[in-house]
Amino acid sequence: xxxLVTGGTGYIGSHTCVELLNNNFDVAIxxxxxxxxxxxxxxxxxxxxxxxxxxxxxxCNLNELNCIFDKEKFDAVIHFAALKSISESVSEPxxxxxxxxxxxxxxxxxxxxNGVKNIVLSSSAAVYGINSGKAIKENAALLPHNPYGRxxxxxxxxxxDFANTNKIxxxxxxxxxxxxxxxSGLIGENPLxxxxxxxxxxxxxxxxxxKKLNVFGNDYNTHDGTGVRDYIxxxxxxxxxxxxxxxxxxxxxxxxxxxxxxxHGYSVLDMIKSFESVTGIKINFGYAKRRxxxxxxxxxxxxxxxxxxxxxxxxxxxxxxxxxxxxxxxNPKGFLx
Ligand code: NAD
Ligand code: UDP
Numbered sequence: 001x002x003x004l005v006t007g008g009t010g011y012i013g014s015h016t017c018v019e020l021l022n023n024n025f026d027v028a029i030x031x032x033x034x035x036x037x038x039x040x041x042x043x044x045x046x047x048x049x050x051x052x053x054x055x056x057x058x059x060c061n062l063n064e065l066n067c068i069f070d071k072e073k074f075d076a077v078i079h080f081a082a083l084k085s086i087s088e089s090v091s092e093p094x095x096x097x098x099x100x101x102x103x104x105x106x107x108x109x110x111x112x113x114n115g116v117k118n119i120v121l122s123s124s125a126a127v128y129g130i131n132s133g134k135a136i137k138e139n140a141a142l143l144p145h146n147p148y149g150r151x152x153x154x155x156x157x158x159x160x161d162f163a164n165t166n167k168i169x170x171x172x173x174x175x176x177x178x179x180x181x182x183x184s185g186l187i188g189e190n191p192l193x194x195x196x197x198x199x200x201x202x203x204x205x206x207x208x209x210x211k212k213l214n215v216f217g218n219d220y221n222t223h224d225g226t227g228v229r230d231y232i233x234x235x236x237x238x239x240x241x242x243x244x245x246x247x248x249x250x251x252x253x254x255x256x257x258x259x260x261x262x263x264h265g266y267s268v269l270d271m272i273k274s275f276e277s278v279t280g281i282k283i284n285f286g287y288a289k290r291r292x293x294x295x296x297x298x299x300x301x302x303x304x305x306x307x308x309x310x311x312x313x314x315x316x317x318x319x320x321x322x323x324x325x326x327x328x329x330x331n332p333k334g335f336l337x
Contacts, residue, residue, distance in 0.1 A: 002026040007080030009036035011189040015238040027052040037335035043186040059103040069114040076118035089148035100151035108162045118248040123174045127153045135301040169254040171244035176230035176261030180320040181327035188327030190334040203328035206281045217290035226268035228297040230261040233315035243309040261300025262313040275321040
């Protein structure tokens with residue numbers, strides 16, 4: 001079985017490629033390296049002993065996509081390639097709509113032209129944008145708060161509309177907060193510039209690359225006043241894709257939209273404490289005002305993923321912090337080190 005992974009040199013894509021290769025799928029990656037490094041391919045090889053085929057291609061270029069699809073004859077596509085910075089999506093919305101929406105239309109065009117029957121899409125909890133404090137079910141209202149979240153919702157709508165009329169199976173996975181890294185420390189999240197997410201920020205403060213963590217708000221309606229999120233180990237997330245793919249290959253025209261989270265909520269202070277206890281390193285932090293657009297609690301209801309995909313998380317919060325730190329320690333400057 002040959003799988004195309006768009007965005008496969010990125011953070012989640014690279015960990016998923018490792019699990020795909022470990023599960024004996026043939027893997028081809030399309031990535032324009034706009035937010036990743038070619039070094040990832042050799043790291044995947046070091047971990048798995050197998051090298052994925054790599055195309056340095058932009059999914060916005062339909063001619064190039066078609067040539068690759070003609071040559072490779074894929075059984076399934078896992079579509080990760082997207083821009084993901086919420087703040088940049090506010091300052092440059094058209095860049096996000098072009099890349100994420102137009103790019104997804106092109107991937108669907110290539111799938112249709114080549115008769116591929118299965119697609120897995122990376123979506124996000126950002127499509128919900130609600131703040132009830134309770135675990136979110138998949139049938140909750142879809143009200144994204146920012147252009148990034150809206151591009152993810154439009155991606156979902158493109159896939160479902162397209163799949164329904166073209167007899168294609170799909171699994172759309174709405175990730176909550178992926179963190180951590182592969183145990184080897186050879187691949188991990190590689191933010192270019194100052195990280196905007198919590199965990200890479202904490203680990204760069206620990207390594208001395210950044211001076212101080214700003215905790216955005218301590219007056220939220222949570223157990224300690226700081227924002228609560230549902231963190232998930234990236235290797236658990238990678239395995240969710242394998243289960244999704246197997247389900248699609250087993251059941252023709254299978255259709256599912258489901259949350260991928262742990263169902264457990266941790267505050268910013270919980271994350272700092274866990275990181276400190278696992279690594280023995282004190283994190284220098286101070287309180288700052290709330291970040292625009294943030295909500296108190298964002299937590300997944302995980303029942304559907306368990307029932308449909310037979311999937312649930314296996315790593316705990318200490319594992320996530322330990323693996324995040326191992327990656328940061330071994331690669332203090334990301335893939336440049
Ligand atoms: P990432 O930036 O590390 O990986 C995305 C990859 O896609 C990068 O390697 C980038 O170079 C590539 N890419 C972007 N635009 C492209 C284009 N036009 N053509 C070819 N390649 C392109 O991000 P990630 O964290 O691995 O996220 C993967 C997917 O998961 C994205 O769709 C993102 O929206 C979604 N997601 C991520 C998170 C998260 O917290 N990391 C949470 C929810 C959903
Ligand atoms: N956060 C923080 N300082 C940072 C980055 C994030 O206090 O430098 C907080 C943020 O306000 C939220 C939590 O950490 O409560 C998770 O933020 P992240 O950006 O990682 O995920 P998201 O908000 O997109 O779920």
